[in-house]
Amino acid sequence: MTERGNILELRDVTTIFGSGITETYANRNVNLTLPTEPASIISIVGESGSGKTTVARTLLGLQQPTHGQALWRGKPINTLGKQERYEYRKEVQAVFQDPYGIFNPFYRINHVFDMILSRFKLASGKKEQQEIVEASLRAVGLRPGEVLGRYPHQLSGGERQRVMLARAHLMRPKVIIADEAISMLDVAIRATVMNILLDFRDNDGISTIFITHDLSAAHYLGGDIMVMRKGEVVETGDVDDVLHNPQHAYTQLLLTSLPNPDPDLRWQTDINQLAELERAAGVSDR
16 A cells, blocks of 8 residues: 655755855755655756755754754654654665765674664564675675675775665665765766665655756656756756756756766767756856
8 A cells, every 4th residue: 555645855945054145046946756655766966055955954853943843744854753863774774975984994894783773673583684794795795704704995986885775774764865875986886886876766665756957867767857057946847758858947056067978979069059058057157
């Protein structure tokens, strides 16, 4: 039976940093809804400084909006009680950008899983703990015997990021918020991580809010897309519809910036057309 309602929602969220002449709008009247079921993917794209990460932090309860509301199952995240926050943390997990800085180098990889198992009491005994950890590692394409017992510096960046995906998978969450989770990885591993997120959706019913500056990654994942510029949402919709028929000048500008995949063709851009798009999108100083 399909659950009704939204697992996460932003309602007219505005987040302001600073005050007076230093006042900066990180988000301005941002709205977002992620249904509880079926599992889906929403990609949030835009250049650096567009407000994507502030959206992620707000949904994770790490950033309180100046105005508006961030909701989990219809309840304001900042007013959740102890038990509700416990359930919220089980259902909403994060994977961040840096696969190097998220580990304590003094602990073996096992520590990442041991903390979760202890905090959320996910298994009744050592054998069951080992089984669910190994199952989550296999779900992200890692061999438990080659990962467990090792220190973070003994793993590659791609392996470390997949360990963090396995840690999230261990919780069997409803949502993973992936903030630029592939930007520090090489191309081959990027594809692996995106395929893992698709498998999570199809096999485990886990939705993803995917924060990225890479339009091609958003297109590969499919689902819906939300284009942001200077804290505002300028275009939303099905990713194929938006990228094949962009309505906003800023989305058109982002697409113009993509190089031609054919190595025999020079990356050519009509300078006049580019300048016109920049002026229409409000990013030109000319």
